[in-house]
Amino acid sequence: MSRTLALITGASSGIGAAYARLLADDHDVVLVARRADRLSALADELRAAGATAEVLPADLGTSEGLGAVTDRLAVGDVRLLISNAGAGGYAPLADVGPDEITRLLALNATAPIQLVRAALPGMLAAGDGTIVTVASLLAFSAGQANPRMPSRTLYAAAKAATVAFTRTLAHELADTGIRTQVVCPGLVATEFNGGAAHDVPTAMAAEGVARASLAGLRLGETVCVPGLEDRTAALDALVAAETALLSGGNRPTPATRYTRPPTGRPQGAAG
Template identity: 60%
Template sequence: MSPRPLALITGASSGIGAALSRTLATRGYDLVLLARRRDRLEQMAAEVERLGATAEVLAVDLATPDGLAAASDRAAAGDIRLLVANAGTAGYARLSDVTADDLDGLWRLNATAPISLAHAALPAMLSAGTGSIAAVASMLAFSSGVNAPAMPARTLYVAAKSATVAFTRTLAAELTGTGVSATVVCPPRVATEWNNGAHQDQSDTMSADDVALATAIAIERGETVCIPGLADPEALDRFQASERALLVNGNRPALASQYRTT
């Protein structure tokens, strides 16, 4: 019998990460479970072991330089065939209200960690000619142009998640033909402990289990962008077509007429 591939999941102790741990265990993966809370990780390890997976626990804080370095070392060990960068935090606030220390930690966790971990895990995947890099972003990654009073103050969070979307999409193209894929997942509001459980009792939220299932299927299919709540897949094609048109039409040497007036 072939050995089960090994998946490293960050933010594995609760919410989407916990659901991903259970889902991937049932779909044939052994797991490296990474989060801050060792007690919660050990509970999750026991749960996935009952589902037939082996589980290694790594308790680190990705918002700190030492924590991210330890996680990157583990990702670079050569045995990871699926990396799921799921850990994150809302940190919803106006940029002017974020302290310098919080700015550093929030950006490291939400934006730097997925890139650093992918960079660490990729060499072994490329050498083996197989593997998957996945990152969990958010539908808010597409909200930078939306100014609505009901939406949270989110400048730093949206910047980080937009960066994750752009990074993963560009990486996916870079990996064409290598046997390694890259997928970014953009969930809607999810009923989890996220943001102090703000969405747990709301009726218009998706379950973490549904996000995990969509993520697993998208990874297996090699999809670059997974939007679990998008019932019209062609909407993504139209979005990408608009991007290409903007790139082509804006990349011209002549100054546009609206900037010629003084």
Template identity: 55%
Template sequence: MTPRPKALVTGASGGIGAALALAFAERGYDLVLLARRSDRLEEVAAGTARFGASVETLVADLSTPGGLAGAAERAAAGDMDLLISNAGAAGYAPLRDVSAAEVDALWRLNSTAPVTLAHAVLPSLLAKGGGSIVTIASLLAFSSGVTAAALPARTLYVAAKSATVAFTRTLATELVGTGVQATVVCPGQVATEWSGGANRNRPDAMSAEDVATATAVAVARGEAVCVPGLSGPEALDRLQQAERALLTQGSQSSLAHRYAKSL
């Protein structure tokens, strides 16, 4: 019998993480589920039993150096086929109101952890010649230039998720031809406990199960960017075109006229 592939899912105790665990268990994966709450992890693990998945649970807080180091050690063990970095926290607040300790913890959780875990798992995936690295970001990663009253104070969160998007997209190009792929998932509003459950009853909020389904389909297709609510690729195509134009037009040997000294 062919052994089942194995997936490490962080932030797996609820919401999108729990839905991802169930979605990939249904698709034939064994699981390593990581989160801070052991009781919730056990509940999710029990829910995967109907799919025949073998489940290991790992209690760790990725916002701490020790928690992240322990998770990286498990990711580097050599038995993973899929890494899903889902753990995160909103930390919505003006930057001036965030303490130095919170800046450190939130940045480690939302931005450093996906890079550290990808770096840990990558050697074994490359040695196998296959596998996937998935990061869960947010549509807010593309909101840095948008001003709207409905958007939360989000400077630190957007910076971290923008970094995750850039990291994963660039990694995807780096991995072309290796058999290993990278996918970043950017959901919009999702009806979970996130941010105190603020989106749970929003009519425009997607279910965690639909986000997980989109993620599984994107991984199967080898997509570098997955936006679960985006009906077509045109917006992403325009984004890439704008990036190329900026690189081409902005890389010049002479100073742009609009910056020439005029005073």
């Protein structure tokens, strides 16, 4: 039986390592992360289970690291891309330096798109492929003012972009035989953000996230929310809200609230 080749980023621990272990029975793998020693240890474990495991140390937050991985994808033999690498960078925007903004957006938003772009020609030529990108439930948190949530302006923006990218790409690739999925877990008990979720009772295990994602692929889910029981109702409501915004806002004249005569001083006006 032929084995599918999967490339997994962020594979040295957590969700990425969980994907690798679950796939090892019938996939060969290219393992990508910054920590070469951990990648090598995982590769040895997977080889013992019968998989071919290639190690590719790279920091996707740098142009050199991203280039190394896109070059590997350009070979055209990868049929499953799991883009899992990311960083939180939780802080108020005013506290984040310009160089750090560039790095965080490169890692959390730009790199996954570049990886998909590099993998697509080989998948399209084969008429077969699967693209999985790990985002976060915080992608849907922009309207939430809950003070217990982290300062997340950059992170939420990047993950929201990833959700929009995957959902739109799914329509673009609908007739090609290539599947796409974005995974939006809540708290996960991993090393992410310094392991802050390890002692949180509602945190999911990394293996649970990976198992839900792979099961979601079999179910044809473009958006996988591992902990969400009534997924259909929630996503139907999301699509309905988007449709209302698009159809209601696409008009040749401003809404009436913008054309009424002013009744007082504009909000935020100086005295």
